[in-house]
Amino acid sequence: MWAFLIGGAICVVGQLMFDVLKLTPAHTMASLVVIGAVLDGIGLYDPLVDFAGAGATVPITSFGNALVHGALTSLREDGWVGVITGIFKLTSAGISAAIIFSFLASVVVRPKG
Amino acid sequence: MDKRLPKRVDSALKGRRINEQALTNNEIDFGAREMTSLSTSSAGGRPYKKLSMSPKEYQTFAKEREPTRSILTNCIRAFVVGGAICLFGEFIQQLYVHLAGMKREAASNPTVATLIFISVVLTSLGVYDKIAQWAGAGTAVPVTGFANSMASAALEHRAEGLVLGVGANMFKLAGSVIVYGTVAAFFVGIGHLIFGTGGNH
Amino acid sequence: MLKGQQSWWFDNKPVIIGAASVVGPDEGEGPLAEDFDLIHPELDMQQKSWEKAERLLLEQATAFAVRHAGLKKDDIQFYFGGDLMNQIISNSFAARSIGAPYIGTFGACSTSMETLALAAQLVDSGNAQYAMAGTCSHNCTAEKQFRYPTEYGSQKPPTAQYTVTGAGAAVVAPSGDGPVVECATIGKIMDLGITDPFNMGAAMAPAAVDTIQAHFNDTGRQPSDYDLIVTGDLASVGHPIARELLLRNGVPMNDTIFNDCGLMVYNVNKQKVQAGGSGCGCSAVVTYGHLLKKLARGELKRILVAATGALLSPLSFQQGESIPCIAHAVAIAGKGV
Numbered sequence: 001m002w003a004f005l006i007g008g009a010i011c012v013v014g015q016l017m018f019d020v021l022k023l024t025p026a027h028t029m030a031s032l033v034v035i036g037a038v039l040d041g042i043g044l045y046d047p048l049v050d051f052a053g054a055g056a057t058v059p060i061t062s063f064g065n066a067l068v069h070g071a072l073t074s075l076r077e078d079g080w081v082g083v084i085t086g087i088f089k090l091t092s093a094g095i096s097a098a099i100i101f102s103f104l105a106s107v108v109v110r111p112k113g
Numbered sequence: 114m115d116k117r118l119p120k121r122v123d124s125a126l127k128g129r130r131i132n133e134q135a136l137t138n139n140e141i142d143f144g145a146r147e148m149t150s151l152s153t154s155s156a157g158g159r160p161y162k163k164l165s166m167s168p169k170e171y172q173t174f175a176k177e178r179e180p181t182r183s184i185l186t187n188c189i190r191a192f193v194v195g196g197a198i199c200l201f202g203e204f205i206q207q208l209y210v211h212l213a214g215m216k217r218e219a220a221s222n223p224t225v226a227t228l229i230f231i232s233v234v235l236t237s238l239g240v241y242d243k244i245a246q247w248a249g250a251g252t253a254v255p256v257t258g259f260a261n262s263m264a265s266a267a268l269e270h271r272a273e274g275l276v277l278g279v280g281a282n283m284f285k286l287a288g289s290v291i292v293y294g295t296v297a298a299f300f301v302g303i304g305h306l307i308f309g310t311g312g313n314h
Numbered sequence: 315m316l317k318g319q320q321s322w323w324f325d326n327k328p329v330i331i332g333a334a335s336v337v338g339p340d341e342g343e344g345p346l347a348e349d350f351d352l353i354h355p356e357l358d359m360q361q362k363s364w365e366k367a368e369r370l371l372l373e374q375a376t377a378f379a380v381r382h383a384g385l386k387k388d389d390i391q392f393y394f395g396g397d398l399m400n401q402i403i404s405n406s407f408a409a410r411s412i413g414a415p416y417i418g419t420f421g422a423c424s425t426s427m428e429t430l431a432l433a434a435q436l437v438d439s440g441n442a443q444y445a446m447a448g449t450c451s452h453n454c455t456a457e458k459q460f461r462y463p464t465e466y467g468s469q470k471p472p473t474a475q476y477t478v479t480g481a482g483a484a485v486v487a488p489s490g491d492g493p494v495v496e497c498a499t500i501g502k503i504m505d506l507g508i509t510d511p512f513n514m515g516a517a518m519a520p521a522a523v524d525t526i527q528a529h530f531n532d533t534g535r536q537p538s539d540y541d542l543i544v545t546g547d548l549a550s551v552g553h554p555i556a557r558e559l560l561l562r563n564g565v566p567m568n569d570t571i572f573n574d575c576g577l578m579v580y581n582v583n584k585q586k587v588q589a590g591g592s593g594c595g596c597s598a599v600v601t602y603g604h605l606l607k608k609l610a611r612g613e614l615k616r617i618l619v620a621a622t623g624a625l626l627s628p629l630s631f632q633q634g635e636s637i638p639c640i641a642h643a644v645a646i647a648g649k650g651v
Contacts, residue, residue, distance in 0.1 A: 007199025007255070008192035014250030015191035018469065019184045025253055025262075025468045026289045032254065033294040041301035054203035057221045058228065058255045059195070060290065067298035075302055083302035087295055093222035094229065094256060095291070098263045099283065101233040106267035106279045112239030113357040113364070113454045113464045161527040161563050164520055168507035175508060175516035178555055180472045180589075187469075236465045245467025246586070252467050261467045269463035272363035286466065 006048065006055035029060050036064025040072075066090040187249050194244075194251030202228055202255070225256055232260035237268065262286035318532025321499040328437040330646070331490040332383025335603030336375045337595070338453065338479030340587070344580045349604040350480075351378050357454055357479060364464075365399065368452035368481075371595075372397070372408040375481035376448050379602075383485040385444060390414040390485065392436060394429035395448045396421055397594050398477075400459065404450055414446065423518075423547050424501070424623030425449040426482060426598035427642040431498035433486045434644070438495075443487065450481030451593030460511065460628050473513040473551050476587035478579055482598025484606075493609045496616075496645040497533055501525035503625070505638040511626060515552025515576075515589060517637040518622040522548060523559045525641035526620050530565065533645075538569035541614045544605070546597035546621035546641070549576035549590030575600035575619075597621040601646075609648040616647040 010032075017028040036059075039045040045065040049056040056062055067087050074086025088095070166174065205227050209220035235241040241261050245252040252258055266285045270278035284291070317323040334351045342353035352374060359367040372395070380387055393412050395405035396419040409416035421428040429447035436442040454464045456477035462468050486495065504524050508517035522545045530536060537543060548556055553574040560567045575597045576590035601619050608614045620643040626635070 001200060001203065003203040004196035004200040007202075008196030008251075011191040011195025011250045011254045012188045014195075014254035015188045016184070018250055019182045019187055025258070026286055028250070029253070029258065030289045030293040033290050034297040037294060037297035037301055041304060052199075053217075054201075054206055054221075054224065055196070055199040057206075057225070058199045058202040060254055060256060060259055063256065063259070063290065064294050064297060067294045068301045071298045071302035072305060075305060080306055083299060083306060087298050087302075090222075091294075094225045094259070097226040097229045098233075098260050098287070101230055101260070102264040102267040102283055103279060105233050105237045105264050106271045107275070109237040109268060110271065110358070111265070111268040111454070111464050160531050161565055163527070164504075164506075164523060164559065164563070166506070166520075168505075171506040171520065172508060175513070175519075175555060178558075179513065179516070179551065182471060236467075239465060242465050242467045246469055249469040253469070258467065261465070265463040265465035265467075268465055269458055272365070286462065 002052040003055035006052035007058055010055075010059040010061060032059070032061050033064040036061030037068045038064075040065040040068040063091060063094065066094075190247060191249045191251040191254075194248035195254055198228070198251070198255045198257060228256055229260040232257040233264040236261050236264040241265075259287055259290060317497065318528070320502070320528055321497055321532035322431065322435055323497045323533070324434055324438040324495055326438045326440075326488060327494045327496070328434045328486045328488060329490045329492045329494055329649075330484045330606065331487045331492045332379045332381070332385070333482070333484040333602040333606050334375045334378030334382055335480060335482045335599040336371050336378065337599055338371075340453070340476070340585060341478060341480055341579055341599065343585065346579055346600065346604045349607055350599060351603070364452055364454035364458060365403065368397070368399070368404045368450055368455050369407050371452065371479070371481035372404055372448060372450040372483070373411050375450065375483040376408065376412050376446060379446065379448070379483035379485050383444070383487070385485065387413055390444050390446045391442045392417065392433070392445045393448065394419060394432045394445065396425035396429060397450050398422060398456055398459070405448070408448075408450075412446075421640060421642065422623030422625050423451075423592055423594050423596060424621040424640050424642045425594045426546070426601060427498070427619055427621035427644045430484060430486070430495065430644050431500065431642055433484070434495040434498060437486045437488055444485055446483060446485045448481065448483035449594040449598045451477050451479070451595035453477045453479045453593075456593060470588055471512050472588055473510070473515065474588040475514060475547065475549050475576060475590055475592035476580065477593035478591045478595040478599065480595030480599040482595065482602035484602050491649065493606055493649055494647045494651070496647050498645070499525055499529035499532060499643040501528070501641040501643070503638045503640050505636055507636045509631070509634070509636045511631050511637065513551060514592060514624045514637065515548045515550070516555060518624055518639040518641070519548055519552040519555040519559065521639040521641040522556045522620050522622045523563070525643050526560065526618070527563065527565060529618065529643045529645075536569065537565065537567050540570050540616050540618045540645070542571045542573065542605070543567070543618045543620070544578070544597075544600070545574045546619070546623070547576035547590070547592040548574050548622060549592065550582060551589045553577060578604070606646070609646065612648060614648065615651045616645065618643055618645050
């Protein structure tokens with residue numbers, strides 16, 4: 001299925017950034033998020049989501065996509081303020097989930113090394 | 114070589130050709146970074162000469178002797194694991210659509226949350242990093258990597274307390290992703306504002 | 315006595331009358347497992363944090379060393395110690411329980427020989443009857459401080475090294491039953507511009523070369539005077555570089571066995587340690603655990619241990635600085651050699 005192929009391909013791009021460009025994970029992820037944001041800005045990411053489903057929504061690039069989506073939706077609805085008010089609207093699920101689950105994990109579990 | 118020489122040393126070195134190997138302890142007192150050793154005098158044996166490579170030569174020398182990363186193997190592993198995770202995400206999304214009656218777009222949020230939950234559990238069990246050493250970007254690029262970065266930082270800093278440890282350090286690794294994503298989204302939004310596309314795309 | 319530019323010759327032949335090594339599970343699965351005094355089965359050692367576990371390692375190593383020396387804790391007059399932690403807290407807190415007057419040093423992974431040289435110097439010059447040198451490192455504390463949280467899924471490159479979880483300590487006295495510390499060469503900082511903290515072997519190799527050459531120049535000795543010369547933790551990337559550089563400079567290293575503690579402490583092919591071992595504990599546990607026993611059994615007569623250290627901090631790396639490195643070498647001879 002396309003989810004597998006597109007998702008795998010995006011990961012390969014990330015792996016090349018690790019191995020060829022010798023970027024750290026933080027640099028790589030930040031770059032991929034920005035790429036996702038830019039692709040959504042020029043309208044290319046949504047068709048990719050329609051086409052590949054989770055192959056486009058699961059990689060971190062979709063985070064950039066969601067941030068831009070939120071910004072642009074609010075821009076349309078609320079005017080120029082929307083650029084700031086809307087950014088985290090769609091990503092709330094991901095960020096909140098990560099914070100909450102990580103916090104709960106740290107209370108319950110200790111690192112194993 | 115530190116280019117920002119303090120003024121008093123600057124005048125002392127004026128007119129002298131700066132050759133990294135010619136610099137000695139006596140001339141530099143601002144903490145030169147690339148000093149090579151002085152030639153050592155022998156105490157009875159033949160003197161072995163100091164390392165005669167310049168930093169640039171040594172860096173090339175060291176690079177040639179670096180074990181090559183098996184890029185192809187790493188990419189194949191990343192492809193397989195990353196694809197598998199996305200496929201699994203697709204599967205979960207379908208579950209939400211069919212069992213919870215959500216629409217496809219609406220189901221992507223709980224899907225991401227579910228994947229995050231699974232990553233946090235795997236991180237807590239201590240197996241995520243072992244999988245990631247094998248899979249590389251295959252586990253790091255999907256949102257699982259984001260969750261792992263937050264969970265691992267939270268777990269690690271629990272020893273420093275819940276507020277200053279967990280609370281303050283949770284975003285140690287994930288922070289750059291959020292910051293750059295937000296800044297990028299802001300500029301994209303501004304771009305749309307300026308070019309009057311008003312969010313339609 | 316000062317010998318040459320940067321070496322100390324110990325005329326009064328100070329003796330290591332007791333030494334000990336305490337390690338974690340990974341080292342306990344390595345080839346030298348039988349030579350260690352205590353192997354902890356878990357990395358956390360039932361402590362509340364990695365840092366507390368590292369402290370425990372050192373407290374145990376120093377206690378065993380004092381015991382092996384046939385002394386009581388109060389007999390130790392000076393303790394030299396250092397480790398990788400910020401403000402060398404592992405040693406400061408362990409020194410609290412050791413109780414002796416304490417001199418903290420920072421040499422990163424070269425601390426073992428740095429402290430041994432200082433302890434021997436103090437005893438040789440008649441300024442101490444019993445001086446102790448100790449150091450420790452822990453895989454998780456090093457990862458947490460210098461790299462990433464221990465559960466973080468980053469893929470380590472093949473040049474990366476695995477910090478040894480271990481502590482080693484030695485007690486030096488003016489005379490007694492044990493190997494003799496003959497001389498020490500104190501190293502200078504060498505920085506040839508390597509910036510990659512995941513390739514410390516290449517960064518540290520020039521320092522090892524410089525100190526080893528300085529040692530031969532100062533003392534007039536040759537590699538053939540030693541049965542074994544080891545570097546601290548250059549591992550599989552840095553060690554061949556050091557060997558090649560030494561041979562290029564005309565140092566006949568092939569006249570002796572030239573090895574590396576980071577390659578000895580682990581089975582690099584079987585254990586998941588990438589290039590090999592590193593950390594203050596690496597040279598400490600291999601020397602105080604394995605090599606001293608070989609000297610005692612007469613299997614080795616005279617060795618040179620050149621411990622190498624990378625003196626970077628997490629901040630210096632983030633600010634784009636390169637990695638300054640250092641190596642300190644100590645020559646140890648078996649009793650009666």
